[in-house]
Amino acid sequence: MSAPAISRPASVAAMRRILRPARLPKRPVPANSPSCRSLYSTAPATRPITPNSVSLCSQPTRAHFPRSHLQPTTRSYHSHDHPPPPGPFTPDESALLSAAYKRVPEHGFTQEALALGARDAGLLEISPAVFPGDGVFALIRWHLYTQRTALSHKVDEVAAGTPGGPAGVAERVERLTWERLRGNEAIVGRWQEALAIMAQPSHIPSSLGELAQLADDILYLAGDVSVDPSWYTKRASLSAIYAAAELFQTTDTSPGFRETRAFLRRRLDEAAQAGAAVRSVGQWVGFSAGAVVNVLRSKGVRI
Template sequence: PPPPGPFTPSESLLLSHAYAHVPASGFTPTALALGARSAGLLDISATILPRGVFSLILFHLVTQRGALASRAAAIPAGPVAERVEALTWARLQGNQDAGVVGGLQEALAIMAQPSCVPASVAELAKLSDEIWYLAGDVAVDPSWYTKRASLAAIYAAAELFMTNDKSEGFRETREFLRRRLAEAGEIGDVTRSVREWVGFTASAGINVLRSKGVPV
């Protein structure tokens, strides 16, 4: 079934087929056109997506977030912090399993565009909340907000790190994730995490756009 999210049945049909073409074509209009064809639709059907390629990126984010519940069932019971790490890593592995790591830099560049930032940040917040929930966090205090904001920033930084990771099985990405989670647990510096995420994402977006010949 299509994942829950801001998609109509026709959008879900097109996007689910286009998603299968992302490993070879990236998050691009080409993937949308190929998806329309494989869904038995006219190429022009891709125009039903008012946000274009960003809709395909959002479909990826929603799909992978929705898959976390089943992944959580396979993670052994343990301290909340350990389950948070395991679930965050499982979400990053979802990029590899879906074959989209090669298209992440371009996706991040699109997500960093002003018109896409609100929806991108909202989905990142939902992911962070889902991870804490599945990890068994039941605390209701001021730390509820800081923990989620910090994890969102750490996840985003780890995903960006993943785009340049050539190590086997993305071993270095997992080590990066562990370091950042340990640092956050020791100093609780959510402000620094958010600031670094914004800087990393903006830099990645600018570099990718420049590589495409966009004057920025």
Template sequence: MASFLVARRLLSTAAARRLLPCTSPPPSAPAALCWLSTEASAHPPLPAPPLEPTVDPPKKDGASFSAGSGAGGAYGTGQGAASGGRRPGGAGYEEEQQKVLRASLLHVPRMGWSESAMIAGARDVSVSPAIVGAFPRKEAALVEFFMDDCLQQLMDRVDAGEGELLKNLMLTERLCRLVQMRLEMQTPYISKWPQALSIQSQPANVSTSLKQRAVLVDEIWHAAGDDGSDIDWYAKRTVLGGIYSASEVYMLTDNSPEFHDTWTFVNRGIKGALDLGKSYKEAAYLAETVGAGIGGSINGVLNKVFQK
């Protein structure tokens, strides 16, 4: 009988410990429960976990996507240059970081797309070289900053008056002119551009690189006057993406004066794709073949980036 009472008392105590602590138990509560309540009140309950941050869903027009660990910020999409939704060069960086990256570009022709060039750029603007450590992917950040800055320069030139001159040209001529304007910005770095392409193709960087190129070809089409949203929208950009990438590679081995042969290659590629009565889907296949598959890669990115 005694052992039964002991077991019953232990069970009662264990059950009482499972109850939520209360500051003032009811008068009829047993002494053991009153003791448990007093002990628990000395230790306040843990605070509620912080609320999860809310993220606004992407808008249909001017939607943006994260660049992951890219150059920072988000790329405007949807309406191209017409909406002012483009991402300005240096977006996502502090002013001091932008100064360092811009100054670093002056050292790229000699030092390449390297941490050394970034350190030299920091010293040029009287910033501690330790700031280079703030860029997780250093060399990739420099290349991506250059790509964004070139796109901004191209669109600024269109807005500043180049767009009016383009209106007097045929569509193929407008595209050729815009592609040439953009590729000309790489001429000071042409000896180091293979290194830039290698950096862009690294697994950690390729996503941002393809997104930047997708936005570039979209902006060029808009600047050329194409605001349509027909079934050939993706194919048009695939065509231009493949031709642009093929021309970029061709430029690396062009020894003609002022890259004359490259501009001829651009002209022939665009006119060959768009002037021979081909459907855009046929031209997209041609661009993918000529561009060694780069056109197809851009098409895949375009589908992901602009499909929302």
């Protein structure tokens, strides 16, 4: 028994009519619609327009977008005219880390200190697990951040004059760097453990960023206003000096870390002398090069 024949359209036009998608009926739009009414119409809208009700028929305005998309939340420079950016920790994280930090002298930068800090803050002991990464490194960053920001409260004390006159920039840099080293006093016995954690490949970028920020803050608070290439060399040199002094501090047993401060002063003096030597050499090279060019020009060489 043969299969029934399948009817086919008689023409291409009939085929197109079959394949053409069905059109939905158009929805009538009220004449007084607030989104599509004429720009010159003065008729009142039938419903209020909220900042989130963006119409496809109207141009978006500034009020349609959240303010967080219009202004950056952080800045990478110092300014007297604007407040500092918010810290890297939320209020809940600050409460936990502040409590855990008090346990560091006894338990070190460990998960145990974090768990005890959570219990002291009235939180669950699993709370440290909410940190997006290593909770122990977050505890280290808490120490770095709080000690660095505390320097701004010591500027007046550091800038106080001496019998020889007001403190210069170099002297204020030395005093501020020493104040920051003194901030390690409570946890210095555990700081070698922290340095080992900071040296892990996954933590090196953040650790170096904190060190660079510290050098920048110290020079800024000391009144350094250089805008030439020395801006970079000063911060690189101070970062290296502070890192060396901090490592020296972990093995210093002298009263009040007296040897650490002497070490710091020697390194800063050496950096100042080296910088002066480099500037002298650069000036000499520039003068010599200019003299050579003038001699060649006097001989007819086109330079």
